[in-house]
Amino acid sequence: MTEPVAPLATIAGLRHRFPGARHAAPQTALDGIDTTILPGMITGVVGPDGAGKTTLLRLLAGLLRPTAGQIAVFGLDLADHAATVHDRIGYMPQRFGLYEDLTVAGNIQLHADLHAMPSAIRVPRISMLLAATGLAPFTDRLAGKLSGGMKQKLGLVCALLARPKLLLLDEPSVGVDPASRRELWAIVAHMLAEGLADGMGVVWATAYLDEAERCGRVLLLHEGRLLADDTPEAIMAPMRDRVFLLDVPPGQRRAAVRLAASVAGVADASVQGDHLRIVLRPGAALPDPSALGGSHLSPAAPRLEDGFIDRLGTVAPTPIPAPATRPVAQGPAIEVAHLVRRFGDFLAVDDVSFSVARGEIFGLLGPNGAGKSTIFRMLCGLLRPSAGRAQVAGGDLIREPAAARARLGYMAQRFSLYGELTARENLRFFARVYGLSRAAQQAAVAAALADFDLADSADQVAGDLPLGVKQRLALAASLLHAPDILFLDEPTSGVDPLARRAFWARIGTLAEAGVTVLVTSHFMDEAEYCDRLAIVSSGRLIATGTPADLRGRVRSDAMPNPTLEDAFIALVGADLRARAA
Amino acid sequence: MLRRILALILKELSSLWKDPKSRMVLVVPPLIQVIIFAHAATFDVSGAALAIWNDDRGSLAGELIRRFAYSSAFKIVAAPQSQAEAAALIDGQQAVAVLHIPERFSADLLAGRGGRLQLLIDARRSNTALLVQGYANAIVATYAAEHAPRPPPLVIETRDWFNPTLEPEWFVLPGLVAVLSMLIGMMVAALSLARERELGTFEQMLVTPLRPAEIMIGKAIPAMIVGLFEANIVIAAAVLWFRVPFVGSLALLEAGLLVYLLAGVGVGLAISSVAQTQQQAILGVFIYASPAVMLSGFASPIENMPPIVQWITLVDPMRWMLIIARGVFLQGMPAAIAWSAIWPMALIGIALMTAAGLMVRRAVA
Numbered sequence: 001m002t003e004p005v006a007p008l009a010t011i012a013g014l015r016h017r018f019p020g021a022r023h024a025a026p027q028t029a030l031d032g033i034d035t036t037i038l039p040g041m042i043t044g045v046v047g048p049d050g051a052g053k054t055t056l057l058r059l060l061a062g063l064l065r066p067t068a069g070q071i072a073v074f075g076l077d078l079a080d081h082a083a084t085v086h087d088r089i090g091y092m093p094q095r096f097g098l099y100e101d102l103t104v105a106g107n108i109q110l111h112a113d114l115h116a117m118p119s120a121i122r123v124p125r126i127s128m129l130l131a132a133t134g135l136a137p138f139t140d141r142l143a144g145k146l147s148g149g150m151k152q153k154l155g156l157v158c159a160l161l162a163r164p165k166l167l168l169l170d171e172p173s174v175g176v177d178p179a180s181r182r183e184l185w186a187i188v189a190h191m192l193a194e195g196l197a198d199g200m201g202v203v204w205a206t207a208y209l210d211e212a213e214r215c216g217r218v219l220l221l222h223e224g225r226l227l228a229d230d231t232p233e234a235i236m237a238p239m240r241d242r243v244f245l246l247d248v249p250p251g252q253r254r255a256a257v258r259l260a261a262s263v264a265g266v267a268d269a270s271v272q273g274d275h276l277r278i279v280l281r282p283g284a285a286l287p288d289p290s291a292l293g294g295s296h297l298s299p300a301a302p303r304l305e306d307g308f309i310d311r312l313g314t315v316a317p318t319p320i321p322a323p324a325t326r327p328v329a330q331g332p333a334i335e336v337a338h339l340v341r342r343f344g345d346f347l348a349v350d351d352v353s354f355s356v357a358r359g360e361i362f363g364l365l366g367p368n369g370a371g372k373s374t375i376f377r378m379l380c381g382l383l384r385p386s387a388g389r390a391q392v393a394g395g396d397l398i399r400e401p402a403a404a405r406a407r408l409g410y411m412a413q414r415f416s417l418y419g420e421l422t423a424r425e426n427l428r429f430f431a432r433v434y435g436l437s438r439a440a441q442q443a444a445v446a447a448a449l450a451d452f453d454l455a456d457s458a459d460q461v462a463g464d465l466p467l468g469v470k471q472r473l474a475l476a477a478s479l480l481h482a483p484d485i486l487f488l489d490e491p492t493s494g495v496d497p498l499a500r501r502a503f504w505a506r507i508g509t510l511a512e513a514g515v516t517v518l519v520t521s522h523f524m525d526e527a528e529y530c531d532r533l534a535i536v537s538s539g540r541l542i543a544t545g546t547p548a549d550l551r552g553r554v555r556s557d558a559m560p561n562p563t564l565e566d567a568f569i570a571l572v573g574a575d576l577r578a579r580a581a
Numbered sequence: 582m583l584r585r586i587l588a589l590i591l592k593e594l595s596s597l598w599k600d601p602k603s604r605m606v607l608v609v610p611p612l613i614q615v616i617i618f619a620h621a622a623t624f625d626v627s628g629a630a631l632a633i634w635n636d637d638r639g640s641l642a643g644e645l646i647r648r649f650a651y652s653s654a655f656k657i658v659a660a661p662q663s664q665a666e667a668a669a670l671i672d673g674q675q676a677v678a679v680l681h682i683p684e685r686f687s688a689d690l691l692a693g694r695g696g697r698l699q700l701l702i703d704a705r706r707s708n709t710a711l712l713v714q715g716y717a718n719a720i721v722a723t724y725a726a727e728h729a730p731r732p733p734p735l736v737i738e739t740r741d742w743f744n745p746t747l748e749p750e751w752f753v754l755p756g757l758v759a760v761l762s763m764l765i766g767m768m769v770a771a772l773s774l775a776r777e778r779e780l781g782t783f784e785q786m787l788v789t790p791l792r793p794a795e796i797m798i799g800k801a802i803p804a805m806i807v808g809l810f811e812a813n814i815v816i817a818a819a820v821l822w823f824r825v826p827f828v829g830s831l832a833l834l835e836a837g838l839l840v841y842l843l844a845g846v847g848v849g850l851a852i853s854s855v856a857q858t859q860q861q862a863i864l865g866v867f868i869y870a871s872p873a874v875m876l877s878g879f880a881s882p883i884e885n886m887p888p889i890v891q892w893i894t895l896v897d898p899m900r901w902m903l904i905i906a907r908g909v910f911l912q913g914m915p916a917a918i919a920w921s922a923i924w925p926m927a928l929i930g931i932a933l934m935t936a937a938g939l940m941v942r943r944a945v946a
Contacts, residue, residue, distance in 0.1 A: 403790070
């Protein structure tokens with residue numbers, strides 16, 4: 001193309017503030033945003049939760065009026081022409097407004113009617129979209145009965161019906177397992193290619209930095225500001241020759257992370273499978289591998305996340321407290337034998353057995369609806385097994401649930417403390433509920449406030465705290481009674497990479513001190529931090545092993561260096577095929 | 582165990598108090614309700630629109646009309662001259678009743694033959710119709726007695742015990758003590774579990790050593806405290822503002838309220854244990870509250886209900902509390918009689934709390 005392409009949308013001097021609730025200061029959601037959205041590509045709006053992604057998309061869709069600045073879509077100022085522009089915008093909000101009591105076909109027809117599509121256009125368009133999304137066999141199913149991934153696909157079909165020129169997708173991949181997530185990307189890429197002649201463009205908001213690497217361009221948002229506005233390659237470019245993998249003997253990875261973080265030239269160190277991933281500061285010399293307890297340093301490809309961390313400014317790595325020694329009892333921490341759970345006729349968990357050693361970080365992975373949450377809930381006593389045995393911390397959850405629960409800590413995926421109470425009051429409540437004596441309560445609360453960097457926010461209402469602090473508070477609350485086992489449900493989804501690293505560093509220290517950690521997630525980044533993983537598919541345990549083991553199982557000539565996500569998709573896919581046959 | 586329950590109670594109370602919205606909801610609407618209910622729920626009729634269709638030119642008719650005109654119960658609004666005009670007034674709701682004095686009324690009365698009057702009443706408003714009829718009868722009866730040739734052989738002397746001047750507030754406000762405290766206590770209880778479920782804190786609580794029974798007690802006590810607080814606002818307003826006499830024992834009333842609120846909070850917790858969201862919980866409270874008030878005898882006497890409905894009222898704790906509240910306020914009810922209303926409430930309360938506890942336990946099953 002010789003002539004420059006006209007942008008689909010231009011944003012100039014954009015600022016958006018939400019008036020605060022009573023007494024609270026107004027919240028600036030976006031500030032100083034200048035950018036353009038180009039046709040023919042997927043533009044990623046990327047950042048952690050609370051960065052302003054949804055606000056930006058809603059402003060682009062004309063659903064909000066900016067506090068200051070201009071937004072023009074298709075060359076028309078949204079302030080005056082919102083109605084004209086709406087026809088050509090497809091917007092898929094985070095929770096797409098599907099009618100759960102209508103069938104797939106019913107939902108699509110309703111949207112077609114809302115767009116007043118004549119049937120000559122409607123019929124071929126719908127059958128094309130159904131074919132592209134693979135929903136054709138399910139048109140008679142109620143939308144409420146679809147899996148998470150299929151719901152998102154249906155939402156996508158509805159958003160694409162009227163051939164939008166600008167497609168706005170707000171975190172379509174949240175709560176969707178990796179295989180379905182890949183499919184969503186493929187569908188959107190396909191539709192983009194198909195709409196290329198129309199000059200179509202897509203805006204995809206996501207908190208997952210790994211998937212953002214597939215975008216043509218990335219708008220990196222952090223706390224309402226634009227950190228970067230470039231191609232993923234350009235964002236990663238300064239990281240070239242600064243990323244290395246270090247071979248570390250098993251069992252020493254977490255100690256090595258602590259060691260590496262204290263080395264001057266290291267900007268970031270994290271566990272990646274059986275390696276230590278090290279990012280150097282610009283111009284820093286290569287550290288000596290043996291000083292870090294490893295043997296060999298090999299260069300690695302930078303990731304978008306490295307670029308993000310680099311641009312966040314090199315914050316001094318959070319000092320990780322050294323592990324406290326605690327008496328470690330003998331025997332496995334969790335022992336599950338022939339565990340079964342039925343819901344009516346449906347066999348959610350089918351004869352699952354595994355055991356977790358003390359001090360181990362154990363991950364339960366699986367696609368949506370595979371049964372991993374059911375297993376997880378049975379192990380923390382939220383659900384009773386239909387059959388089988390579950391020993392947790394030496395106690396029998398079925399026979400003496402209250403006693404067993406006293407030895408476990410639980411941190412839910414959603415922030416689940418009391419938003420109207422202060423951080424200190426929340427901690428005090430949980431200390432009391434866990435039956436700590438008055439002196440022990442005070443000591444535990446004081447220690448938690450100090451250890452988790454909460455002293456400054458101790459008397460703030462928990463609901464108003466930033467996401468990262470909320471998450472620290474939730475972890476602190478679940479550890480007040482020094483549990484033997486910690487249950488974590490997708491603990492770091494949507495958190496920015498720095499906060500995520502700090503979180504897992506703490507978890508690593510706890511594990512070294514002898515606390516057993518059980519994690520459930522479909523976030524592959526979280527899985528990398530686990531010592532061992534179990535993959536659940538259709539209610540059965542199909543594979544157990546270290547992250548390196550699992551990768552090794554699917555290594556082939558076609559896939560010489562599989563990621564954990566590749567391994568997950570291949571193993572689950574093989575299991576489903578074997579079952580279908 | 583006590584420490585855990587105490588932790589929960591303190592948490593609940595400080596949550597309620599911390600939130601300015603819930604603080605407002607607990608204090609202001611009840612006061613407004615007291616004022617509205619006390620003034621709106623009067624069963625009195627005064628200044629009822631009366632039309633007088635007088636075909637009699639005699640002086641006795643004129644005197645009767647004056648009696649109606651001086652009564653505060655009536656206001657004469659029209660003087661129709663025909664059946665059609667009278668009907669039009671009632672159809673158009675300009676008059677509640679039409680008093681027809683026939684042409685020969687004075688003449689008949691003077692001749693000692695006995696006069697006949699006709700009262701046409703708009704019975705679409707049945708309650709008003711009954712009262713209007715009663716007032717008209719009273720006026721006519723007095724008039725008839727004065728004009729009778731000799732005193733009537735039989736006279737009833739009426740004394741209205743406990744409320745000698747039949748003040749409607751005396752009847753309504755003690756009832757409100759029961760109605761409002763129950764509504765608030767039930768709402769606090771119903772919302773508390775549903776709210777935790779919505780926020781995800783319910784699961785966080787279930788993984789602690791708290792047992793279902795402890796959760797129930799820890800949720801019930803704060804709601805009862807709030808309900809009791811509410812009841813005392815109404816009691817204070819009734820006594821200090823509306824000057825309703827309080828002749829019984831306050832301790833007895835508070836004891837009755839405590840048992841009553843146990844039952845009310847039990848209803849709230851039972852609703853809460855099945856509701857998934859706060860919206861469902863509010864809807865549940867609403868669905869329960871309107872028939873409960875209807876069946877309690879707050880507005881219409883239970884004795885007038887069909888037998889089956891009367892049996893149903895036996896499980897309505899509000900019915901029993903009304904007996905105690907009215908009894909203690911106006912009558913100085915002895916403890917022995919109050920007890921006969923307290924134990925049914927205790928039974929209802931224990932049954933409901935157990936049911937709610939079992940429902941919560943099933944959530945973990």
